[in-house]
Amino acid sequence: xxxxxxxxxxxxxxxxxxxxxxxxxxxxxxxxxxxxxxxxxxxxxxxxxxxxxxxxxxxxxxxxxxxxxxxxxxxxxxxxxxx
Numbered sequence: 001x002x003x004x005x006x007x008x009x010x011x012x013x014x015x016x017x018x019x020x021x022x023x024x025x026x027x028x029x030x031x032x033x034x035x036x037x038x039x040x041x042x043x044x045x046x047x048x049x050x051x052x053x054x055x056x057x058x059x060x061x062x063x064x065x066x067x068x069x070x071x072x073x074x075x076x077x078x079x080x081x082x083x
């Protein structure tokens with residue numbers, strides 16, 4: 001019983017001594033400079049692409065569906081779905 005008490009006291013003292021040498025961050029708030037990202041718009045006739053826009057009737061019919069379901073119904077593409 002005394003050995004367990006001695007080891008817990010020794011652990012507590014070593015914890016106190018080591019805690020004095022540790023320091024937390026003193027300043028964690030830093031102001032970052034602004035970063036500008038530039039992008040190029042899609043070309044209307046880029047090779048290998050096709051632009052598709054749903055009309056208002058198709059949008060009304062698509063309420064409650066996922067984007068994949070709507071695209072599969074309105075276009076000729078197939079998207080694999082898992083559950």
